[in-house]
Amino acid sequence: MIRLHHAPQARSMRVIWMLEELGLEYELVSYNFFDKSLRSAEYKALNPAGRVPALEIGNGQVICESGAAVEYLAELGEGALSRAPGTPDRAEYLDLLHYAETTGQHCANLTQAHIVLYQDWMKSPTQMGLEAKRLAVTLRRLEAQLEDGRDWMLAGGFSAVDCALAYGVFVGEKFTSLDDMPNLSAWWDRFKARPGFAKALPKEGEALIYRKDFYPPPEVGKPEETS
Template sequence: MTLTLHHVQYGRSFRVLWLTEEIGVDRFGGLDVVEYRIGTAGMREGALPRVSPAMRIPAIEHDGLEMSESGAIVQHLVETHAPQLGRAPGDAERPAYLQWIHYAETQASLIEQLNLMMVFLRPPAKPPATVVKLTVARLRQTLRGMEERLAGDWLLPSGFSAADIMMGFNLFAAPYYVKMDEFPRLLAYKARMEARDAHRRAVGREGPQRFYDRDFYPVPEA
């Protein structure tokens, strides 16, 4: 049975899209992507409200299974279809693996706040400069923490894992709010992500991004 992914272009659901390409979409009987535009009536229609309690993406349907929350979906698909991308209980890297999986959401929640303030609240609404500045500073700190701890090619010493896939959305979106020049390791890490064949296939499905209308959003003047 085909896996159905309820998806917003280059949103958190990109994590699931990329993961299915790493696993191989044929393992799921194919992939059907149902795309939404944030803020449109389409998100209140169709299957999304039934599949996702919060009526947000991502959500999946597959062989009678319905799930939402990107981290939960990623962990489930890894455990059932690609254990080599996870770290099983008892593995020495299991604590670090879980921490990075959840760190990705700490970081993504800050990106979400900035998206709301800087992209959705278009003129005449004006986001509060102090709040934007604080949120950008917090996002920068999460990037600095990754920069300081990224010692090898991937987050875990043993190699590529689903923890790296969870960061794909984050490192796509963060440069719209934080200048990345101060993070050379993360820039190289992002380039390694983008060089993976599965990542390229996922980006090919996405096409040019349609969400951000400029390359960088500076903190507004007070």
């Protein structure tokens, strides 16, 4: 039995979406992102970096990178969510699958800046503003990807790429507006309408990383404007 170690609103959502899309049976073990349970010796035996996801796939094997887990799952069975070597979408498939972490890193940096660094003196407004802008730039590449009217990120149809990128949009819209990205907003609506989408959302009573819908970047003036 596949077992997924997960924290609500974290990158492990990508893996839940894949498992749901594939209709695979799995056990979900949910952790509180803040209570240090990801730092326990027991958990670190699974994922030495103390992060989620950790995907137990049997025979003692564990995948600790969400992108690798998504790719591994995509290749199971008929491989319907993957794009095999030699197929027309292959290069774009790999590129976007890994691009998910380019969006993800800004989400992680912004989460740290707005939430993990909880005291004002810990925060850098300059860095927060810059990260929000850099996140928006990465999302605009996805807006352009959909410019030709396709429904999903690859012209050939829904794939693991959509599941991988969805985390960056789920968290990304908490830090930057999608209002000027109509293609991406419509893609996001389509993604949220898929039957497996809600399975990755936090359950009643689970600790949330994000308690607000939106975390605006702080106002930062240039030195000459503030003096």
